[in-house]
Amino acid sequence: MDDSNGSESTSHSNVRNVVLVVLDTARAKSIDKRTTPSLSRLAAEGTAFDNAFAAAPWTLPSHASMFTGTYPSEHGTHGDHLFLEDDLRTLPEAFAENGVQTVGVSNNTWITEEFGFDRGFDELRKGWQYVQSDADMGAVVRGEDLREKLVATRERLFDGNPVVNAANILYSEVVQPAGDDGSDRSTTWIRNWLAERGDDPFFLFCNFIEPHVEYDPPREYAAEFLPDGASYEEAASIRQDPRAYDCEDYDISGREFAMLRGFYRAELAYVDDQIAALRSTLEEAGEWEDTLFVVCGDHGEHVGEHGFFGHQYNLYDTLINVPLVLHGGPFTDGGTRRELVQLIDLPDTLLETAGIDDPKLREQSAGRSLHPESDAERREVVFAEYAAPQPSIERLEARFGEIPDRVREYDRRLRAVRTREYKYVRGDDGFERLHHLETDPRERTDVSDAQPDVVERMRDHLERRFEPLTESDTDEAGTDDVEIRDGTKDRLADLGYL
Structure with missing residues (x-):
């Protein structure tokens, strides 16, 4: 693949351990010293990448890209094909087959064995479950009132081990801290795991999902970020249903969006404290100095x-520009790097920093190592893809009946190419937009008609990187090859995906 640097690992001073923390749904524009002081401290002590971009705007394809170093049309995991196939090497596999202990803690239902993400992990823990089980009691958690919770309990209690299911329900309804969607439980589990594990080097992956819809931060965090005059109760009463909003099933006022943005920032502040807790845990275990600690968003919002x-449905920077901070080894006191980088660069970077050369992953990867001593060329452009609508237009029609014409237009594939100066987005239906980012950083004005020479140059970047959009690069089998479990469907619907 032509983005690969093709270089093997060198004799750099290596770290023993690698920790990859994904702040699900964290966008770069909302990261600052007030909202995320722990991450800001980590950036000041390590290396921050101000221009980091995801390869896709939602969880499944973005994580697949991070795990394989490939773009969505290359790994094939997206809205039309929900499974990460085993013909590609994954980052956990590369670590595991090079003698590294591999553990994952996922708080997002997409990142499980059900969708192919368990390969290479010695253990991939479902953070939303108190006792690990194939039966998901999420429907009980989501019940709007006592009646709904009781109905869900009756329907699901005997789906598997009823004792385990009862324990999960008891935890979620009585014991679980208010405003926490699994991150506090995850850091506690990691603390215990570190205390009990052996001496092998380790790779630890952790996804914190709190910034994802629905935003329900602890009250004490929300108070700092809500607009003047807004109460917690008023903000909490706002309906949070992105697909219904898209389809004009209801409206959200400007004031309500301001409150939702306050809730969103409060969620970021909450997981920022979990980053601090995870750091303290590594320090107490005596592992911090030997660990490459990486924090990124998988996509924005x-x-x-x-x-x-x-x-x-789109590829604005609001969705693909994400925070990325590395700390440890050569990334300590590294300052701020402003060149264009991608999350697909992480596999090459993490392996090189750990002193591991994995030929299979290196050869498939379109990534470029960010190691300060790497011989990889820096990027002039970055790319992103939206390979298929998720949920599909058919699913939206099944739920809402007639949908707005503007939503029907989203039934397309999109690709974006971005330089420091321009952003170009093209669809397989002929849609295109060009933004001059230096004068239009919020991507509000399409200048494609006024600058056809730039359009041609940016389109050429896309065509040299990918097959033409007129040729299908999605899986023709569609989604039928993955039968999503009922419990998973409930949880994904709660996250706004179905």
């Missing part, structure tokens, strides 16, 4: 920007 709520 629209909270009213461009008329959207959530993270589907």
